[in-house]
Amino acid sequence: MSLRPTLDFLLNDWLAVEGLNQRERFADHSRETFDAVLDTCERIAREKYAPFNRLVDTQEPHFDGEKVILPQATHDANRAYAESGMLSAAQDYEIGGMQLPYSVEAAANTFFAMASVSIGSGLLTVGNANLLMKHGNELQKKVFALNEFSGRWSGTMCLSEPQAGSSLSDVATRAVPDGSGSESDPLGARFRLKGNKMWISSGEHELTENIIHLVLAKIPDENGKLVPGTRGISLFIVPKKMVGTDGGLTGERNDVALAGLNHKCGWRGTTNTLLNFGEGKYPVGGEAGAVGYLVGQPGKGLACMFHMMNEARIGVGLAATMLGMAGYHASLDYAKNRPQGRPMGPAGKDPAQPQTRIIEHADVKRMLLAQKSYAEGALALELYCARLVDEHHTAEAAAADDARLLLEVLTPIAKSWPSEWCLEANSLAIQVHGGYGYTRDFPVEQYWRDNRLNMIHEGTHGIQGMDLLGRKVLMEEGKGLKLLADRMNATIQRAMQVPELAEHANALAHSLAQVGAATKAAWATGIPGDALANAVPYLQAFGHMVLAWIWLDVSLTAQAAADSPARTGRLACMRFFFLYELPKIGAWLNVVSSRDQTCAALPEEAF
Amino acid sequence: MSLRPTLDFLLNDWLAVEGLNQRERFADHSRETFDAVLDTCERIAREKYAPFNRLVDTQEPHFDGEKVILPQATHDANRAYAESGMLSAAQDYEIGGMQLPYSVEAAANTFFAMASVSIGSGLLTVGNANLLMKHGNELQKKVFALNEFSGRWSGTMCLSEPQAGSSLSDVATRAVPDGSGSESDPLGARFRLKGNKMWISSGEHELTENIIHLVLAKIPDENGKLVPGTRGISLFIVPKKMVGTDGGLTGERNDVALAGLNHKCGWRGTTNTLLNFGEGKYPVGGEAGAVGYLVGQPGKGLACMFHMMNEARIGVGLAATMLGMAGYHASLDYAKNRPQGRPMGPAGKDPAQPQTRIIEHADVKRMLLAQKSYAEGALALELYCARLVDEHHTAEAAAADDARLLLEVLTPIAKSWPSEWCLEANSLAIQVHGGYGYTRDFPVEQYWRDNRLNMIHEGTHGIQGMDLLGRKVLMEEGKGLKLLADRMNATIQRAMQVPELAEHANALAHSLAQVGAATKAAWATGIPGDALANAVPYLQAFGHMVLAWIWLDVSLTAQAAADSPARTGRLACMRFFFLYELPKIGAWLNVVSSRDQTCAALPEEAF
The missing domain is CATH 1.20.140.10 (Butyryl-CoA Dehydrogenase, subunit A, domain 3)
Structure with missing residues (x-):
């Protein structure tokens, strides 16, 4: 059984990605070039990822005192992935990219996630390099981003700290200027960082020659104090090994030390680390403090990261x-x-x-x-x-x-x-x-x-719920929510014309009205504590509504095709979703609409 | 934080178990004796179970070629459990039991399940011995059951086979009479068994001197054929080591061999095995075939097991x-x-x-x-x-x-x-x-x-759903369902009188009506395939209705007590269940009532 027919249907029949080649950036592309990328990724995933998914679960990363050891299969898979060019699939031709649409890149990456999610496929490295392409200076792009796109180096995101997980405003890693002249280092204003970063995926390994950490830290004010909240957060490039302006390794190790590996319930093929920055284990130039190069403006680090x-x-x-x-x-x-x-026969099961x-x-x-x-x-x-x-x-x-x-x-x-x-x-x-x-x-x-x-x-789910109900449906005076409703209504209108879909189109229209009413009711008092007490049930209901819409829209494409088992299956999925799943939203929205405080108001000692 | 106040409230305030001592069997018991049992179990669980729960997860059982090795902690915990007398807690005084009510026994066992479910607390051994007390002959009780109650031996249930899991009618283990005179063996009519049994928990270990397997097998008819269906299933005692009529070991091993250990996702402290019966590895008297003693009547084995x-x-x-x-x-x-x-303040979160x-x-x-x-x-x-x-x-x-x-x-x-x-x-x-x-x-x-x-x-869930909707709500002309409805209505009537609960009593009455209507609608055509296509959603809805009733009934007891954090917490749980959970049943019952065939009718090739 292959994933490919489903991908092909969604990409080509439903989303018509081939049409993107009418845009200048994608003009050289065609169904054939897209297919070739999918073919390559499907093959690499089948050969280098799928056979080793259980192996990377049982042979967890371990630290031998000096290096983090990963199975050979992980090295082989990472190399094959890098060699496929997928790390720079979306980049410009001029820096060696394929100028592939993101939708095709994402589709191609599905094969790796399905074959072995924890061997991984460069998500962090690509994200890291993409950020630098957007916010880095020219040398940062050239030295760091390009070496990540090529697969020579890999990348991480260092946000969380042991005491600051969801709450990034409590980042306590400090970055101080690295002496006179540090502000004009061609790799970016140079700082020394001290602090601990938790949950850093791929934070230490030997898969690549170097690891480029993107680190959130705060620059103390003149009194040595850190600015409270997220306003004070800046972003730094902290390489594991020191790098010259030519992209060569200087031979010196930066002051970033593995403090521990996290042993996880699953996703065990990916190293997850606690890193100590600047504890003095690897002093650079004889001095403790991890060398970091500022990216973008001081105090604007979180905005860069959110990119x-x-x-x-x-x-x-x-x-x-x-x-x-x-x-x-x-x-x-x-x-x-x-x-x-x-x-099961007319009279039940017959053991004969x-x-x-x-x-x-x-x-x-x-x-x-x-x-x-x-x-x-x-x-x-x-x-x-x-x-x-x-x-x-x-x-x-x-x-x-x-x-x-x-x-x-x-x-x-x-x-x-x-x-x-x-x-x-x-x-x-x-x-x-x-x-x-x-x-x-x-x-x-x-x-x-x-x-x-x-x-x-x-x-987390909780953060996503607050983001949706506390920010996204309100932003720009609700324009985003209205845009979504417009798209949903367009689908509903089309589906109303199709006898097989009309009943479900009605159900979706009703759900949209329910969600709209619940959104208003949640914010009726204007008090965040009232509205957001049930942000997760809201997220769940909103999600089910969105998925119902997606299935209805997909079904419009499916039902227009000739009869086939795949068509039957897609329409059955849609019916399943509308009959078995969508009716659940009433229960979730009840407590949102009533701004129910059963949970929020319960005193701690009553638990 | 202790479980004890919750247990005490449920057992004493809500279920009034102390009242059981007015019955002859429990006349010697009192709140004090019940409490003493709970105290002992709480202490053993705290000392011998809880500290080792992670250890038994990481040090999985392994087979050294001869024996299955378990951690020392498991041996210690099992010994402490047996020495507590809990294995025979419910038995008569005359055979060394405590004549404890089952409700108190079950409550006492909660401590072990909470401290380390996979170290286990004799559930299978007690179930095995209980079955023999009900269906075994006098010597079977004396030799096998009593040695299980004492903790000298342990017990298993051997139902499933590799090809017969949920479908017991396909049991293929064969039992043939063990030569002339075998029918009059004082330990029970003697047979030789051949077959494979899968998923046998505690099927092989060194925790006890012997292991008493209760095995389902079929006795071939005169043509050597097995009767199809469950009618042909008989039940046998198959000891791991051969036993004399005096309960002593004869020194001979029975022909039961470990074929493999199952490596599970969790619950790793309990050995789970594939056992080969009668493959000839340990021939008894020079002959292959595991020696088994018939329990009860031939062909009635499943009925005994269901006891x-x-x-x-x-x-x-x-x-x-x-x-x-x-x-x-x-x-x-x-x-x-x-x-x-x-x-969360009136204006959201304040980082200062x-x-x-x-x-x-x-x-x-x-x-x-x-x-x-x-x-x-x-x-x-x-x-x-x-x-x-x-x-x-x-x-x-x-x-x-x-x-x-x-x-x-x-x-x-x-x-x-x-x-x-x-x-x-x-x-x-x-x-x-x-x-x-x-x-x-x-x-x-x-x-x-x-x-x-x-x-x-x-x-499985699927089996429970079929059992509920296909058998339990119909049996004895729906009398069981009616009895449940009567009890629920009694709770509803009482709760209607309490202002704090009246609204929820109404909601429960409505749910009961919904479930009743869905039960009728599911069977409206009388065709099992129509009714049972959505047996699991029915099970889910029925379960939520039952839990809502339980919470309402518990709340009647809780609200009558003086104000306290525990009272507040219980009433909050009830409100949570009625507001956040109970409304979900509508979605589940929709597809039951409409006898929806979206899933059941989908042709295989459409998946």
């Missing part, structure tokens, strides 16, 4: 989605081959009948269709968002701005919805396997463990 | 519940101590304010209250069911029969509901911890992994 956040959040959503897809494919395969039980395969049982079909509906729906959403990124970057001004705003509203959903529902899909994949699914002899328990991370990193 | 099923399913429900409780306590403790973020602890955030409170509501609600349900077991065994005839029928209806919920919702609680416990919860430095990821088993073993 890479939308794509990072789509990346997390896609990872969650592809784990869901992997579990779906595995359990579908199992269900087609595992004999168990008897067919031969055994059936479990895919013939209604409840197994329900669990499979739920997975398909979650995973393929989530994939459609992520690719839709990726398509918006392309619109934002290459459409004419008005459309580009609409895309930007829509992305702002949809990103919390793109991040959170697959994290929650494709995790549920993985649980169903275990359930389809029965006891076997609970053993490590089958892949599904690992998918489930791996996927549990996605509701946590890159902003 | 232990209700208590086993309550046991699974309690295990799931206590994992949920463990995660709740861990995350509550974390939330009270972890500083992060700022309080000092950090708050995360329990002060509304969404963290929501996740904690959800866990409390799931875990404490599930505990109330399990203890209610345990109380029904006592009614069934010791009440006067009419009440005993009502209890039996109510148990039939409630058992699928007692098994399935905590498996699903206390797993969700464990996921929320991880979420409260943020990234730390995803690491193996904190206990919550293990609770989550351990709990995932409970939707699978002792009858």
